[in-house]
Amino acid sequence: SPARLLPATSLFSVLGDATVGALGARVSWSAAPRLDLSAGGGARWIDDVAFEDLSALASLRLGPDRTSGSIGAELRRQGAPDGGWSGVRLFGRTPLVPDLSLSSELELVRPDHDDRGDLWLWGLVALAWSFHPSWDVAAAFEASSSAESEVAFDAIARLGYQWW
Numbered sequence: 798s799p800a801r802l803l804p805a806t807s808l809f810s811v812l813g814d815a816t817v818g819a820l821g822a823r824v825s826w827s828a829a830p831r832l833d834l835s836a837g838g839g840a841r842w843i844d845d846v847a848f849e850d851l852s853a854l855a856s857l858r859l860g861p862d863r864t865s866g867s868i869g870a871e872l873r874r875q876g877a878p879d880g881g882w883s884g885v886r887l888f889g890r891t892p893l894v895p896d897l898s899l900s901s902e903l904e905l906v907r908p909d910h911d912d913r914g915d916l917w918l919w920g921l922v923a924l925a926w927s928f929h930p931s932w933d934v935a936a937a938f939e940a941s942s943s944a945e946s947e948v949a950f951d952a953i954a955r956l957g958y959q960w961w
Contacts, residue, residue, distance in 0.1 A: 818842040831858040848876030866891035880910040896927045917943045933957045
């Protein structure tokens with residue numbers, strides 16, 4: 798299960814969490830000097846039944862390097878035994894001053910079955926500060942709605958150190 802390695806910090810990661818077998822392929826293309834496109838497709842097997850797993854991603858860097866910020870969008874379709882879902886994710890990151898950046902993500906998911914709500918929304922706003930080449934601090938506020946909760950608010954903080 799991916800959730801054992803990755804934090805459940807978005808609807809896409811939570812809804813896609815299941816112990817599965819998967820087979821697929823992804824194609825990436827640098828369409829322009831700062832524009833990256835990718836598309837992926839595959840199948841996930843849950844209890845010997847195959848379900849679709851499709852995605853398309855576009856990311857535009859706002860400057861010549863990765864520290865200049867970026868904006869992007871992702872489309873996703875995923876099947877599941879109790880009903881699949883389709884979604885869109887918009888994201889952006891921009892430096893405010895040297896070593897301080899602001900990022901935001903917004904996801905909107907439409908489940909196949911209306912009994913769990915028509916649309917689920919998830920949003921995140923975060924600040925990250927890299928005060929030393931090996932250390933970073935990040936804090937975020939997220940709000941969401943899903944099948945489990947009509948409205949949820951959470952705060953997340955992280956202190957990180959990179960050895961190499």
